[in-house]
Amino acid sequence: MTSEDPLVVLSGVNKHFGSLHVLRDIDLTVARNEVVVLIGPSGSGKSTLCRTINRLEPIDSGTITIDGRPLPAEGRGLARLRSEVGMVFQSFNLFAHKTVLENLTLAQIKVRKRSKAEAEKKARELLARVGLADQAPKYPAQLSGGQQQRVAIARSLAMDPKVMLFDEPTSALDPEMINEVLEVMRTLAVEGMTMVVVTHEMGFARSAANRVVFMADGQILESRTPEEFFDHPETDRAKDFLSKILKH
Amino acid sequence: MNVLLDNFALFREGFVGTVELTLAAGLIAMVVGVLMAGCRVSPVRPMRLIGGVWVTVLRNTPLTLLFFAVVLGLPRFGVVLPFFTLAVLALGCYTSAFICEAVRAGINTVPVGQGEAARSLGMNFGQTLSLIVLPQAMRAVIPPVGSTLIALAKNTAIAGSFSVVELLGTYRTLNELGYDIVVTFMWIAIGYLIITLTISAVFRLLERHLEVTR
Ligand SMILES: Nc1ncnc2c1ncn2[C@@H]1O[C@H](COP(=O)(O)OP(=O)(O)O)[C@@H](O)[C@H]1O
Numbered sequence: 001m002t003s004e005d006p007l008v009v010l011s012g013v014n015k016h017f018g019s020l021h022v023l024r025d026i027d028l029t030v031a032r033n034e035v036v037v038l039i040g041p042s043g044s045g046k047s048t049l050c051r052t053i054n055r056l057e058p059i060d061s062g063t064i065t066i067d068g069r070p071l072p073a074e075g076r077g078l079a080r081l082r083s084e085v086g087m088v089f090q091s092f093n094l095f096a097h098k099t100v101l102e103n104l105t106l107a108q109i110k111v112r113k114r115s116k117a118e119a120e121k122k123a124r125e126l127l128a129r130v131g132l133a134d135q136a137p138k139y140p141a142q143l144s145g146g147q148q149q150r151v152a153i154a155r156s157l158a159m160d161p162k163v164m165l166f167d168e169p170t171s172a173l174d175p176e177m178i179n180e181v182l183e184v185m186r187t188l189a190v191e192g193m194t195m196v197v198v199t200h201e202m203g204f205a206r207s208a209a210n211r212v213v214f215m216a217d218g219q220i221l222e223s224r225t226p227e228e229f230f231d232h233p234e235t236d237r238a239k240d241f242l243s244k245i246l247k248h
Numbered sequence: 249m250n251v252l253l254d255n256f257a258l259f260r261e262g263f264v265g266t267v268e269l270t271l272a273a274g275l276i277a278m279v280v281g282v283l284m285a286g287c288r289v290s291p292v293r294p295m296r297l298i299g300g301v302w303v304t305v306l307r308n309t310p311l312t313l314l315f316f317a318v319v320l321g322l323p324r325f326g327v328v329l330p331f332f333t334l335a336v337l338a339l340g341c342y343t344s345a346f347i348c349e350a351v352r353a354g355i356n357t358v359p360v361g362q363g364e365a366a367r368s369l370g371m372n373f374g375q376t377l378s379l380i381v382l383p384q385a386m387r388a389v390i391p392p393v394g395s396t397l398i399a400l401a402k403n404t405a406i407a408g409s410f411s412v413v414e415l416l417g418t419y420r421t422l423n424e425l426g427y428d429i430v431v432t433f434m435w436i437a438i439g440y441l442i443i444t445l446t447i448s449a450v451f452r453l454l455e456r457h458l459e460v461t462r
C-alpha cells in the first residue's frame with residue numbers, strides 16, 4: 001500500500017482558470033489498491049484536481065501518468081485512457097434518455113466493443129451488486145438520488161476501470177440516502193479498487209481511506225493517514241477546517 | 249375559380265417545383281446544419297472556426313445575393329450545373345446556417361454533465377454528440393427547425409427569378425394570359441399555405457412523439 005506500485009502519479013501539476021491559479025505544483029501519487037480521500041474547503045481545487053486525472057480539465061504544466069503512461073492529448077488515446085478511469089459525479093449525470101440498463105451497456109458496446117448480450121450480462125451483475133437488480137428497465141428520473149448514484153457507480157465499474165474518481169458523490173443526496181452509496185464505495189475499497197474520493201464524510205474517510213490529502217488554495221498541505229490527520233492535524237488551515245466541519 | 253381549374257397543370261408544376269426545392273434544400277440544410285453545429289461545439293479549434301465562419305457568412309448575406317454568387321460565381325470555376333441544382337445549393341447552404349444555430353442552441357440546453365459523463369466513459373466526440381447530447385437536444389431543436397424550414401419553403405420563391413419553375417413564378421404566365429392578378433395570387437398563397445401547414449403538422453407530430461418517448 002505504499003507508493004511502490006504507483007498507479008496515478010501527478011508531478012508539478014499547475015492549472016489556471018484565467019488569472020486564477022487553482023492547482024499549484026501538485027505532487028500526488030496514488031498507489032494501486034490505495035484509497036485516497038481529498039478534503040479541503042470549498043474552492044480549494046479538489047474537483048479540478050480530480051478532473052485533471054482523466055483530463056476533463058487539461059493542465060497548464062506538469063505531468064500526469066496513469067499506470068506508467070502519460071495522459072495522451074485529445075484523441076483516440078485519450079478516449080481509451082478515460083475508459084480506464086471511472087468517474088462518479090456529484091450530480092450523478094446518468095444519461096437521462098436511456099434506461100438504467102442502457103446506461104450500463106452503452107459505453108461497453110460502443111467503447112469496449114462488447115456484444116449486447118455480454119454487456120447486458122455484465123450490467124445485470126453490477127446492478128445486482130449495488131442492490132438495484134430490479135431497476136434495470138427504469139429511467140434515471142424514476143429513481144431516488146441514492147439509487148441514481150449507485151447506478152452511476154455501476155456504470156463506471158462496467159468499464160473495468162483501473163482507478164475510480166469520486167467527486168463529492170454524496171453531497172447532492174438526502175441524508176438518509178448517503179449511507180447506501182457509501183456502503184457501495186466501502187465494499188469497492190475492501191475489494192481493492194484504487195480510489196480517489198473527494199468527500200467530507202469523515203466516517204467514510206476513517207473507515208475506508210488509507211490516506212487523507214488536505215488541500216487549500218490549490219495546494220496540498222497535508223497527506224497522512226486518516227487517524228493522524230483527523231486526530232492531530234498539523235497545519236493551521238487543517239485545524240481551522242476540521243473545527244468548522246466538526247461543528248456541523 | 250377558373251384561374252385554378254383552367255391552369256391546373258401550370259399550378260401543379262409550380263407547386264411540385266416548390267415542394268422539390270423545399271425538400272432538396274431542406275435535406276441539405278439539415279445535414280450541413282447538424283454537421284456545422286457539431287463543428288461549432290467541437291474541441292478542435294479549426295473546426296469551431298469553420299463552423300463560425302460558415303454561419304456568420306451565410307446568415308448575414310441576403311439570399312438573393314447568395315443566388316447571384318452561386319449562379320454567376322460557380323461557372324467561373326468551371327462548375328456548370330442546372331439552375332435547379334444551383335438554387336438548391338444556395339437555399340440549402342443559406343438555411344443550414346439557421347439550422348446550425350437552432351441545433352447549437354438545443355445542444356446548450358443539455359446539461360454539460362451529460363457530455364462529461366459520456367467522455368469520462370471513453371466515448372469520443374462523435375459518439376458523445378450523436379448518442380448522448382443530440383438525442384437530448386432534439387426536444388428543444390424541433391420547434392425552431394420547423395420555423396426555419398417554413399421560412400425555407402417561402403424563400404424558394406426567389407428561385408423563380410433564376411429560371412427555376414416554382415409556385416410564385418406561375419403568376420407571370422397567368423398575368424400575360426389576362427387573369428385577375430389578385431385571384432391568381434390568392435391561389436398561389438393557398439399553395440404555399442398547404443406546404444407550410446404540412447411542415448407545421450409534421451413537426452408538431454415529431455414534438456408530441458418525443459414527449460411520449462420520454
Ligand atoms: N470551469 C471553471 N472556470 C473558471 N473557474 C473555475 C472553473 N471551475 C472551477 N473554477 C474555480 O476554481 C477554483 C477551484 O474550484 P474547484 O476545483 O471546483 O474547488 P472545490 O472542488 O475544492 O470546491 C474555484 O475558485 C472555482 O471557482
Ligand SMILES: [Mg+2]
Pocket residue numbers: 046047048168
Ligand atoms: Mg468541488
